[in-house]
Amino acid sequence: MRVRRRARRRTLAQRDARVGLALVSPTFVIVVAMVVLPVLWTVVLAFKDLPLSGIRDVNLVAGPYTLDNFTHVLQSVELRRSILTTLEYSVFGTAASIGLGLAAALVVGRPFRGRGVVRAAMLIPYVAPVVGAALVWQVMLSPQFGIVNAAGKNVLGWDRPIPFLSQRTGDLHLLGVTLPVPTALVVVICFEAWRSFPFAFLFIVARMQALPAEYDEAARVDGATPLQRFRYIVLPQLAAVIALLAVLRFIWTFNRFEEVYLLTGGGGGTDVVSVQVYQFLTARNDVGGSAALTLVMAASLAIALGIYLLFTFSRERRTA
Amino acid sequence: VTRRRWTRERVETAGLRVARVAGIVFFLGITVFPFYYMVLLSLRTTQDLLGHPGSIFVSLSHLDLDSYARVLKPTGEGGEGFLRFLLNSALVCTGTVALTIAIALPGAYAVSRLPFFGKRTVHFLFLAIYIFPTILLAIPLFVFFTRLGLRGSIAPLIIVYISQTLPVSIYMLRNYLDAVPRSIEEAALVDGCGRIGVILRISLPLVRPALIATALYVFMIAWNEYLFALLFLVEERSSWTVSLGVSQLSGIEVPTTALMAASVILTIPILVIFFFTERYLVAGLTAGGAKG
Numbered sequence: 042m043r044v045r046r047r048a049r050r051r052t053l054a055q056r057d058a059r060v061g062l063a064l065v066s067p068t069f070v071i072v073v074a075m076v077v078l079p080v081l082w083t084v085v086l087a088f089k090d091l092p093l094s095g096i097r098d099v100n101l102v103a104g105p106y107t108l109d110n111f112t113h114v115l116q117s118v119e120l121r122r123s124i125l126t127t128l129e130y131s132v133f134g135t136a137a138s139i140g141l142g143l144a145a146a147l148v149v150g151r152p153f154r155g156r157g158v159v160r161a162a163m164l165i166p167y168v169a170p171v172v173g174a175a176l177v178w179q180v181m182l183s184p185q186f187g188i189v190n191a192a193g194k195n196v197l198g199w200d201r202p203i204p205f206l207s208q209r210t211g212d213l214h215l216l217g218v219t220l221p222v223p224t225a226l227v228v229v230i231c232f233e234a235w236r237s238f239p240f241a242f243l244f245i246v247a248r249m250q251a252l253p254a255e256y257d258e259a260a261r262v263d264g265a266t267p268l269q270r271f272r273y274i275v276l277p278q279l280a281a282v283i284a285l286l287a288v289l290r291f292i293w294t295f296n297r298f299e300e301v302y303l304l305t306g307g308g309g310g311t312d313v314v315s316v317q318v319y320q321f322l323t324a325r326n327d328v329g330g331s332a333a334l335t336l337v338m339a340a341s342l343a344i345a346l347g348i349y350l351l352f353t354f355s356r357e358r359r360t361a
Numbered sequence: 362v363t364r365r366r367w368t369r370e371r372v373e374t375a376g377l378r379v380a381r382v383a384g385i386v387f388f389l390g391i392t393v394f395p396f397y398y399m400v401l402l403s404l405r406t407t408q409d410l411l412g413h414p415g416s417i418f419v420s421l422s423h424l425d426l427d428s429y430a431r432v433l434k435p436t437g438e439g440g441e442g443f444l445r446f447l448l449n450s451a452l453v454c455t456g457t458v459a460l461t462i463a464i465a466l467p468g469a470y471a472v473s474r475l476p477f478f479g480k481r482t483v484h485f486l487f488l489a490i491y492i493f494p495t496i497l498l499a500i501p502l503f504v505f506f507t508r509l510g511l512r513g514s515i516a517p518l519i520i521v522y523i524s525q526t527l528p529v530s531i532y533m534l535r536n537y538l539d540a541v542p543r544s545i546e547e548a549a550l551v552d553g554c555g556r557i558g559v560i561l562r563i564s565l566p567l568v569r570p571a572l573i574a575t576a577l578y579v580f581m582i583a584w585n586e587y588l589f590a591l592l593f594l595v596e597e598r599s600s601w602t603v604s605l606g607v608s609q610l611s612g613i614e615v616p617t618t619a620l621m622a623a624s625v626i627l628t629i630p631i632l633v634i635f636f637f638t639e640r641y642l643v644a645g646l647t648a649g650g651a652k653g
């Protein structure tokens with residue numbers, strides 16, 4: 042009886058704190074068990090010599106520890122090339138997706154008949170399953186019966202089909218100049234831009250709708266032309282959201298696996314780090330090596346982000 | 362007769378009008394055409410495709426549904442067994458949605474309303490999930506479930522999907538709960554209703570739209586997911602999801618038309634759901650829960 046009476050005397054705030062903890066604990070348990078601990082465990086695995094075949098009987102936490110995975114990963118030539126490829130993929134993929142998203146936002150910026158449908162259509166590449174999207178791209182780009190090569194042959198007069206997904210370098214003839222183009226890498230970048238521009242589009246549209254009309258009207262009264270109003274009135278107000286998008290998209294593009302793996306399998310000069318991690322794990326059966334590689338990957342991402350943030354902050358201070 | 366002067370303003374306005382129309386055509390082309398092409402190829406015969414690779418129409422007399430029959434039939438009858446995969450995906454998705462909502466709703470309520478120890482840690486955890494590469498997480502989870510001998514069954518997949526979709530679910534539900542006035546709940550509390558009673562009788566009915574949006578969004582993520590399905594299930598064909606089935610199909614000798622039929626089976630349900638519930642889904646998309 043005594044215990045019960047004391048429980049009654051607890052204040053509302055105290056009771057709420059208990060209820061709150063109880064309500065949030067399932068979430069907490071799952072996130073800790075399925076995210077936090079695994080991440081920490083990856084660090085342990087990275088220091089162990091661990092072939093995939095052995096994981097059923099080996100002690101997965103205790104020593105012996107070794108640095109071999111890291112020396113092996115860091116010394117390989119593939120890694121350097123792969124990180125460079127990933128950086129190219131991320132930088133150009135990010136820029137292209139934001140550029141497309143901005144263009145899309147400007148296109149549906151003003152009302153017209155059927156705008157709702159067009160706006161919904163813009164989101165299709167983002168919501169469609171990546172497996173289906175990659176497959177239809179593969180078919181469209183196929184040298185035998187793909188629509189792109191068929192059109193290239195019939196309309197543009199190509200004498201040979203282009204193997205878009207396996208060609209490491211192709212020659213682009215432009216105005217009498219021949220430029221080498223990393224074909225497959227360009228294709229996976231285009232795929233990334235196509236898949237993710239709707240994300241940038243949504244963010245930019247939301248920001249544009251919130252822009253105050255006064256500045257634009259004032260500029261109009263002052264005789265600024267449409268392009269000038271975009272350059273000097275709209276764009277500066279979008280700078281913040283574009284900077285945010287650049288960070289988010291860079292992180293996510295850097296970590297991409299499915300898009301590249303499904304489209305090229307990492308071939309033709311598109312061996313981004315995440316695909317290499319997967320190869321380490323499944324083809325080479327090297328758990329420790331793949332764990333070490335993901336840590337190197339996370340570290341390079343952190344460094345790239347650090348450089349970016351340093352660069353933007355110092356520029357902001359200069360303009361301020 | 363007034364002579365129109367070619368001012369910069371007028372040239373730019375006219376140019377931009379043309380550019381806008383061109384832009385609409387361009388964007389409709391790149392977003393809709395690939396999926397139109399997918400459906401088109403799934404309805405053609407292989408001979409027709411090889412004979413006319415550049416054609417983007419199919420005459421009604423050449424319509425051919427054999428690809429779908431082939432893909433859907435069980436392997437025993439010479440098909441690819443996609444009915445089974447559809448069932449697996451449905452199971453994975455409904456399981457993930459039901460459990461995620463059941464866990465996320467109380468969590469979101471706590472984060473929105475109640476003071477509790479460690480409230481700030483929650484935000485940090487969510488940020489971590491956003492930033493870490495999925496492949497980094499995939500390695501230890503792969504090792505863990507292999508060790509337990511659970512690879513090949515869909516239960517671990519559901520657990521992983523829950524952990525991946527919880528943060529965005531809580532984020533979406535919390536945003537909505539924050540907008541529900543507290544005074545209604547306080548009135549119920551004063552009238553003698555307990556906290557749990559308040560949640561069940563007052564808050565739950567009020568957040569129904571957000572629940573629908575979150576459920577749809579989680580369904581979409583689970584349906585589309587590929588990496589974990591590949592790692593956990595690839596050796597056990599009877600457990601494959603539709604995504605995994607389609608990707609594995611492309612590795613073997615299957616006609617392109619059947620491949621496209623399988624892609625349509627994978628893609629169309631999501632696009633249909635999306636077009637009917639676009640308003641709901643956009644909230645989730647901007648929360649960025651699909652990790653890009």
